[in-house]
Amino acid sequence: MTPLVYVFEEQARDLLSQTGDVRLVDGVAYGFDDWTVFHAYTEKPYFTPSGFICPCVAIRSDAAGFVDEEKLMAEVRRRVDPDGRPIVVLVTGTGAGGSPSCRALILTENGIAGADTRFVPRRSELFTRNTGLLETSALAEKKVVIVGLGSGGSPIALELARAGIGHFTLIDFDRLELGNISRHVCGVNDLGRYKTLAVRDQLLQKNPFAEVSTMEVNVNQSLSQVEDAVAASDLLIVASDNDQSRFNLNQMSLNNNKVALYGRAITRAAGGDVLRVRPWKGPCYNCIFSSGLIDGREEEMSQKRQALAVLPAYVEEDKINTMIQVGLSSDIAPIANMMTKMALVELSRGIETGMSTVDEDLASDFYVWANRREEAYANWPRMGFKWTHPSILRWYGARVDRDPNCLVCGGHLEQEPTT
The missing domain is CATH 3.40.50.720 (NAD(P)-binding Rossmann-like Domain)
Structure with missing residues (x-):
């Protein structure tokens, strides 16, 4: 199955709101069910999560929404030692109507896999x-x-x-x-x-x-x-x-x-x-x-x-x-x-x-x-x-x-x- 990655919408918004050149941000992810489901965080979680811990990095795309994936993955490999675990890579940007968007890639020893990304919504939508x-x-x-x-x-x-x-x-x-x-x-x-x-x-x-x-x-x-x-x-x-x-x-x-x-x-x-x-x-x-x-x-x-x-x-x-x-x-x-x-x-x-x-x-x-x-x-x-x-x-x-x-x-x- 296609991996599924959950991301907190508020964290994506915070990343997009930063000014200047935003380089790779070190986060953390937790994997479940043979690495088919991930909960990814661009900063320290609010609580103690469950699952198997694995690396996560995030980056903001440019104004045109472009990211050189090959260059990005090479930098990730130089920066992170996954010790056999997958690496979750988040690429955040601005979608239609100014709302945040997020694309997730899963980097493994076998290469790069795309993933479906879903937001955990803001407070107003949670209840x-x-x-x-x-x-x-x-x-x-x-x-x-x-x-x-x-x-x-x-x-x-x-x-x-x-x-x-x-x-x-x-x-x-x-x-x-x-x-x-x-x-x-x-x-x-x-x-x-x-x-x-x-x-x-x-x-x-x-x-x-x-x-x-x-x-x-x-x-x-x-x-x-x-x-x-x-x-x-x-x-x-x-x-x-x-x-x-x-x-x-x-x-x-x-x-x-x-x-x-x-x-x-x-x-x-x-x-x-x-x-x-x-x-x-x-x-x-x-x-x-x-x-x-x-x-x-x-x-x-x-x-x-x-x-x-x-x-x-x-x-x-x-x-x-x-x-x-x-x-x-x-x-x-x-x-x-x-x-x-x-x-x-x-x-x-x-x-x-x-x-x-x-x-x-x-x-x-x-x-x-x-x-x-x-x-x-x-x-x-x-x-x-x-x-x-x-x-x-x-x-x-x-x-x-x-x-x-x-x-x-x-x-x-x-x-x-x-x-």
């Missing part, structure tokens, strides 16, 4: 299929802070990137471990990496124009640094695995009048819940999780670090492993999906989009989901064919008011911020 449901030009300016990039936070981040959110701050101090892989958006090639950095690369694969900053810190030990990030955001999403961080983040969201979403799974992901905190307009995290609403809803323990925090010192390894009982990725997915939906509702508020009807339906601030008739849901009746009784695999909104006696928000009723 065209979202038009009508989400106003992606507005979402591109939205800023989201996500705390916890595990099995819950990582898919939320990825879905928001797919929707066109343009600014992310990712906060987590854990590294990706082997036991995470089955439930995480990242794979074995990211083992040992900070979850923040591995997820950042995944986001940029979906939205290469997003701005992604990361913080490899423990929220509870870096309160001031994290609060600065929350203050600069439009929305706080909390998918961390401990209550101390959630209570701290709850205070930050109230301090800065920022909407926050909290999601968690209970033991072995038998179910879970999602809480939306709209500061001073509804219940805060403390209003809910210091009440009887969570009786019998023990939180899932999915990491060794969590087990060690509650077990005595020098406990046997098998005891630690017994306490770590994780659920399936498919059991986490409904909770992450609900948080994503609520996040998009909040971020598109005030914009005429298809999300307005969803906003009307999500009137509650607290939602409960059951995956199986276990743990807190053990006494629920079978799903059967009825819809009038509690059932697994359905969301239930709970009417929960703000607690006037809440130790966090109840004593500040007279100090409510104005928006």
Whole structure:
């Protein structure tokens, strides 16, 4: 087959915009499928790509669009040692209407082969299929802070990137471990990496124009640094695995009048819940999780670090492993999906989009989901064919008011911020 080469349109435009004599530009390419598909870059990629690395050089054609290919290839051979790998050569120029054009040639030991070239489009074209449901030009300016990039936070981040959110701050101090892989958006090639950095690369694969900053810190030990990030955001999403961080983040969201979403799974992901905190307009995290609403809803323990925090010192390894009982990725997915939906509702508020009807339906601030008739849901009746009784695999909104006696928000009723 004819080789296929993908090139970022913005990089071609940048090369064309340079003034003066533009000689060969050293880039990099990544090859796939026996060197039949290439992703070529004229400058450092936004993310860590996959594929087999190979040389790439680029040059701008003259005003008439002419390039002496024989002379060019001779110069490439003198300049680059491919070590048996193909060399991708990009020739950029200006096409009809002033738009950029790019021609790709593949130089191998057997000679020169032509290639089909396709552009990865500019930002404005990347999310065209979202038009009508989400106003992606507005979402591109939205800023989201996500705390916890595990099995819950990582898919939320990825879905928001797919929707066109343009600014992310990712906060987590854990590294990706082997036991995470089955439930995480990242794979074995990211083992040992900070979850923040591995997820950042995944986001940029979906939205290469997003701005992604990361913080490899423990929220509870870096309160001031994290609060600065929350203050600069439009929305706080909390998918961390401990209550101390959630209570701290709850205070930050109230301090800065920022909407926050909290999601968690209970033991072995038998179910879970999602809480939306709209500061001073509804219940805060403390209003809910210091009440009887969570009786019998023990939180899932999915990491060794969590087990060690509650077990005595020098406990046997098998005891630690017994306490770590994780659920399936498919059991986490409904909770992450609900948080994503609520996040998009909040971020598109005030914009005429298809999300307005969803906003009307999500009137509650607290939602409960059951995956199986276990743990807190053990006494629920079978799903059967009825819809009038509690059932697994359905969301239930709970009417929960703000607690006037809440130790966090109840004593500040007279100090409510104005928006």
